[in-house]
Amino acid sequence: MAKIVFKHPQSLKENIYHYCPGCGHSIVHRLVAEVIDEMGIRGITIGVPPAGCAVLAYNYFDVDMIEAPHGRGPAMASAIKRCLPDRVVFSYQGDGDLAAIGIAESLHAANRGENITVIFINNAVYGMTGGQMAPTTLLNQRTTTSPAGRKKELDGHPVKVSEIFSQLGGTTYIERCSVSSPAGVNKTKKAIRKAFQCQIDGLGFSMVEILSLCPTNWKMSSIDSCKWIDDVLSKEFPPGIYKDNIAEAKNTAEAAP
């Protein structure tokens, strides 16, 4: 019998994505669903989709989900996890959601060391509302609200969430990945798995920041979008592990009486 190497993940519903062709959200959804399948945690996972292009994520993920108002996902996820400590709780957020309107909720959930996982989609724009400037928009990048390019004097600088969050005492595992290449996709999946494992082991806050394509608002083909991530976006937001206290946290957990 032939070996199945590619199939529809169980934790993804059969619905057809509403995402634009080439959108990074589609890739990341699949990765998250595969990880949930492989870890066998579909029945105990609760997801919190954001306001953003992923607002309808509950139409795709076949796990329990509750929509959060724009930016408030980590507050909701914190509460859900505190009420149901043995469930796996993740918040799925865009860069506007996490780093602008919801920076307080996100930073404080991280700082409290909430034992949740944040899947953070950095596509350098507000995708859903039509490509406005996001906190992660690069200097000189043109968007509908920075038509002449982002100016540091007026618009400030790109917010480096992984760098900032890794400084917080409450965070355990922070990695930045990219889905612009097959290798990047594989790495991203590993990181997501590691983040969920960190949560399941009760080790505290984990986040995977994912540099993700928005061909529509970048006004590029998918191929060019991948190139732009590799050549430009990842220069400002270098992929890598920003914090990995998993071993340390494990030791402390074991040492505790």
Place this chain on the structure above:
Amino acid sequence: MIVKTIFSGFGGQGVLMMGISLANSAMSKGYHVTYLPAYGAEMRGGTANCTVAVGDEEIASPVASEPDYLIVMNLPSLFTFQNKVSAGGSIFINSSIIDARPNRQDVKTICVPCADMAQELGNNRVANIIMMGAFIKKSNVVSPDIYLKNLETIMGSRKKTLAEINRKAFAAGFDYIKD
């Protein structure tokens, strides 16, 4: 019968405690009571006050338009509240530190040098309890026994020495009033 009393003074003179102890005692005797403290920014700048209402019927308003009794532990309190006291009401004055007297003829004035008396007892902090002794004797809102029993409960009867000094202080104030 509804009796309303305002306690007022500096923060740290224990005026809120005076109100709470009276309210608790009256409650334990089955009276209706309300205790309404001033709070927040009002407490900054060092003044504190509270209003206690005690009644044998439901207390409609915890606010005192015209309190029957006013206890002032410092001078600003006298100026703030003296004109509110009902005609025929009483004003208790901590005469150790207040030289002024009410400029009204239609109220009774009871001067208790409670701060000096506290010093004599060797504990500056019990001036409020001394004043409560005088107040309970005059007002008769609750009996001295009930008051002291409740005082111990709310102070936490852990410290025996504290209970002892409070008893002494209360007795000093109670006996200071000769009828």
Place this chain on the structure above:
Amino acid sequence: MNKVLMSGNNVIAEAAIRAGCRFYAGYPITPQNELTEYMAEHMRNAESGVFIQSESEVAAINMIAGAAATGVRVMTSSSSPGISLKQEGISSMAACELPGIIVNIMRGGPGLGNIRPSQGDYFQATRGGGHGDYRTIVIAPATGQELADLTMDAFDLADKYRTPVMILADGMMGQMMEPVIFKKPTPRQYPEKFMLRGAGTGKSKFIRGLLLDPIDSEEHNWKLARKYEVITKNETLHEEHRVDDADLVIVAYGTAARIAKGAIKRLRDHGMKVGLFRPITLWPFPELKLRALSAKVKDYLVFEMSTGQMLEDVRLALQGYANIEFHGRPGGAVPTPAELANVVAKIYDRKD
């Protein structure tokens, strides 16, 4: 059960815990801090109780929404400026049909205003407050005992209708101590099917307010509207005090109603026949009860610690069948019963 002397803020917190509330999130603001502090001390001692001091009121309301979705009884509390921030989440809870209790210990406004007792948030509380076509059940206790009883009842109402319920009180109610007896709470009835606890081996669920299809969204709005109609029909509460022989009736709620009762006593001592109509639920407003009273009593004085907000509901209820006067003290001013009695006496004399 013994009587205990407790501040209103502590009464609400204790009643909530006794009613089975096991999740509280809040952010400090005067004059409700004692409620948050009480929860910090006692919620964590309650079995599976969770207390979070949130980073903002926005976070707090969304935390209780999340906790409510898991099927836990939840509460948050704040005072006026913080309640403005919670509106996003209240609207969202109404849309998602999540039960939860929001306590507003009102202070003077608008803006930062002050921390004195006030009733300026009536419109915000009773008209929805946040965006969209929804209502919040609003309960306005006037005594410590009512704070205890109605807080417990609020949880049952929230569950029964799967909707947020607001307890609307003010700084005076929050700070004042009165003796209370805590009743025995009724056992909770909340079906598992509304709880989000992981799909297990079954079908996954989702909870959402987003309905992109206008026809679906319209139907959802009508569904909510039908629910609000049932609530309006079945859940109004009010008190009538000395109205039987009254020539004039004061309409007031919460702290203002207590001051009114004090004024009524004074007025009655002077032979003026004045009574009180006190709405206990502000939404639904006891409209029909007040209208019925207008068959007997033709003169009303609405008294609020605001510039006149409930006044509009009284006008809608009385529909021009009776004369309505208004006395207001906004911005944190609390009148004495004597002041109110003077105001009423003037109107009373003019009336004949």
